Amino acid sequence: MTLSVDLNADMGESFGPWPMGSDRDLLGVVTSANVACGFHAGDADTMAETMAIAVANDVGVGAHPGFLDLQGFGRRRMQVPHGTLANWVKYQLGAARAMAGAAGGKVRHLKLHGALSNMACEDLDMARACFQAALEVDPDIILMVLAATKLEQAAKELGARYANEIFADRAYNDDATLVDRRQPGAVIHDADYAAERMVKMVQAGAIITESGKHIETRIDTICVHGDNAEAVALAKAVRAGLEAAGVTVEMFT
Secondary structure (H helix, E strand, O other): OOOEEEEEEEEOOOEOOEOOOOHHHHOOOOOEEEEEOOOOOOOHHHHHHHHHHHHHOOOEEEEEOOOOOOOOOOOOOOOOOHHHHHHHHHHHHHHHHHHHHHOOOOEEEEEOOHHHHHHHHHOHHHHHHHHHHHHHHOOOOEEEEEOOOHHHHHHHHOOOEEEEEEEOOEOEOOOOOEOOOOOOOOEOOOHHHHHHHHHHHHHHOEEEOOOOOEEEOOOOEEEEEOOOOOHHHHHHHHHHHHHHOOOEEOOOO
């Protein structure tokens, strides 16, 4: 059986004159793009440019909604009523769909960002509220979920199409959640090490945590964070490592 996996990156995070990441270079390596929708990062011009390049490169376009928190880059935990969260998701997904359509493409998937995603990984009701909102806008959208968490459970319970995601540049706790960014070693900067661990996880069909625990899961896509200074090098190394190991890198279906 031939293994295949998608390679995605979070991007579209520049704001006005302040650049963030190397989106154009990343879009030459990855097969899916999660584009910020203006709440935690990004703006209309950045969305338009990023999506146009993604469409030109035949990269799958996804909406990447987060908390309304530009100053904190969406990485601060916020207590927001679920009804409001649902409307925030709908609002951001609507913007992404409009910009992608104008660029000649379409939004294939949705992935929650930052603290919103981390909190929903632990809170089934919160995950369900966000995903139900997205499905009300587009019943066929693919939900990109952090594998083996409440996000995957919510997607299953809603009967949605979903893609299981693991992270190339983040360390894992034994419950399949991500190690807090404030902890040493939480963010991985070594491209060769990132590639090596992704090959091991894809071949094992499991998340391998910092303690060495294997959490069996379907793996559909691998993420590289676009704001990581080493993002392009990491993405290239991960793709090269996977292909050298006989794993096909292609857009998930």
